[in-house]
Amino acid sequence: MxxxxxxxxxxxxxxxxxxxxxxxxxxxxxxxxxxxxxxxxxxxxxxxxxxxxxxxxxxxxxxxxxxxxxxxxxxxxxxxxxDPWERRTTFAVNWLAGNAFNLIVVAALALAVIVWRGLM
Structure with missing residues (x-):
């Protein structure tokens, strides 16, 4: 070749x-x-x-x-x-997991601020 x-x-x-x-x-x-x-x-x-x-x-x-x-x-x-499909699905799953973690952290911080201010 x-x-x-x-x-x-x-x-x-x-x-x-x-x-x-x-x-x-x-x-x-x-x-x-x-x-x-x-x-x-x-x-x-x-x-x-x-x-x-x-x-x-x-x-x-x-x-x-x-x-x-x-x-x-x-x-x-x-x-x-x-495997290109495995690469794409791994990327998508990692992206979703990262965003889910960020949402959990933001929700926990918001809840902590609400409790700290005595609104709950």
């Missing part, structure tokens, strides 16, 4: 699994930030560097395709294990 096909596959997996939008792998890596696992970021950076090196004939001979293929395989396996 050539470098561009690997980059396209990795970019597609990042968009599909993590909902990170952008045009091309470099944009998705830039927008992903800390949401991307370290192995995925490293593999993406290695792949982008190899693509830049491949544009120059003298540097193209220095590309270690086996190392890049291994890094991309690890990144694809990591992205393959991520």
């Amino acid at each position: 050539d470098l561009q096909a690997r980059a396209d596959r990795l970019a597609h997996l990042i968009e599909e699994r993590l909902d990170i939008r952008g045009t091309g792998l470099s944009a998705k890596l830039g927008r992903g930030g800390r949401r991307l696992p370290r192995a995925v970021r490293d593999a993406g950076e290695q792949l982008l560097l190899a693509q830049r090196m491949a544009a120059t004939p003298k540097l193209a001979r220095q590309i270690d395709y086996d190392r890049i293929a291994a890094a991309c395989d690890v990144a694809e396996r990591m992205l393959g294990r991520i």
Whole structure:
């Protein structure tokens, strides 16, 4: 598999699994930030560097395709294990739990103020 096909596959997996939008792998890596696992970021950076090196004939001979293929395989396996629906539901449940906790704290503080002022 050539470098561009690997980059396209990795970019597609990042968009599909993590909902990170952008045009091309470099944009998705830039927008992903800390949401991307370290192995995925490293593999993406290695792949982008190899693509830049491949544009120059003298540097193209220095590309270690086996190392890049291994890094991309690890990144694809990591992205393959991520379930997008589970991510979304976990986010929603955590958001609801945080808001419920905040409402409980506000209600307890309001009740404490009412009791403190002797209105109840």
